Amino acid sequence: MNIVNNAPPEPSNSDEGPLSREAVAHLVERAKGGDEDAFGELVQAFHGRVYGVIYRMVNNAEDAKELAQQAWVKAWQRLESYKGDAQFFTWMYRIAVNSVLDQARRSARRKEVSLDETPERDPRPAAEWQPPDDGRPDRGLEREEIRRAFDAALESLSPEHRMALILREVEGMSYREIGQAMKCRAGTVMSRIFYARRQVQERMKGVR
């Protein structure tokens, strides 16, 4: 496993990752013709971003891996339906987002059935990522507290609100692109992001 600290998002819209738009289109055409190797290149090019979004949603490495795998298999099976009207990564995110939201809904139903069930969290130690140390141990603790508070606040959001926020903040996607990925209108995306921020803000009161 590689531990990656994601950099701030690239400017949105025309970003197709490490491949040019033409290269992606060419690979997609080959993959549509049944070329597994071409599809493999797409998987490897977009894997990090797709996995990152899913992981941030489920907060569990095993679940994230399984969901990412499912999303790519679905993408292969539905490749014929990709007409190129949206960018490939937006189309791919739509599949990944659906997988995650379906999983979240299934989990919610399971929770309704079994109230004793507790969500499985990543067993990795919480402090695997260390914020920059400025030599003040109390500062480290403070940051850890803030980090945990943010995690708890994010956990309290609905999957739809959390997803919209992640796609905006991490992926730098526009409201229109997020709407395409989540099958909703840009206005809905705007409301979800604003609501998510306000909710988190409310929950962060008293921290610091």
Place this chain on the structure above:
Amino acid sequence: MNLGRQLKWWSRRRDGELAPHRAARLDRDGLRPAVVDEAETVWKGLGDHLRNQAIPTPPAEVMWNDVRREIRRHAPEHWAEQHLKRPWDWATTTAIAIFMVLLGFFSLRISMPPEAHATEPRVAWVDAELPGATAMVYEDEQSGAVVIWMVTPADAPADGGKS
């Protein structure tokens, strides 16, 4: 402008999604309540938190190997799902199969030479009612007529007849 709307606009502005005339209005109004500053601080912290989260990403090759294995495992059922899932697909497939069989049958009939039809036996059984007599049946190729030869026990010159 009320505070709620103002915050909404600040949120959109942060994402680069606020229309220019509204951004200008925010700037023109100039007043930026403390609650907006507070919100901006938390929102920025939230964005940083999400971006800086440690992601234990599996290597891309490992993911692709897993995906490829799954693709190959699901290939037959995917084909069936794509082609045979809907009932009208079954109906179409059956209709095409019946059509092809009928087409094949009639094509065979049309392409058969007339002789082939003529070789079919048109006399299946001859009962001479003469003790010890035997009958031979053949078809005249030129006329297409069926010829029946009768041989009697007296071994007299064979009587024959044409039917």
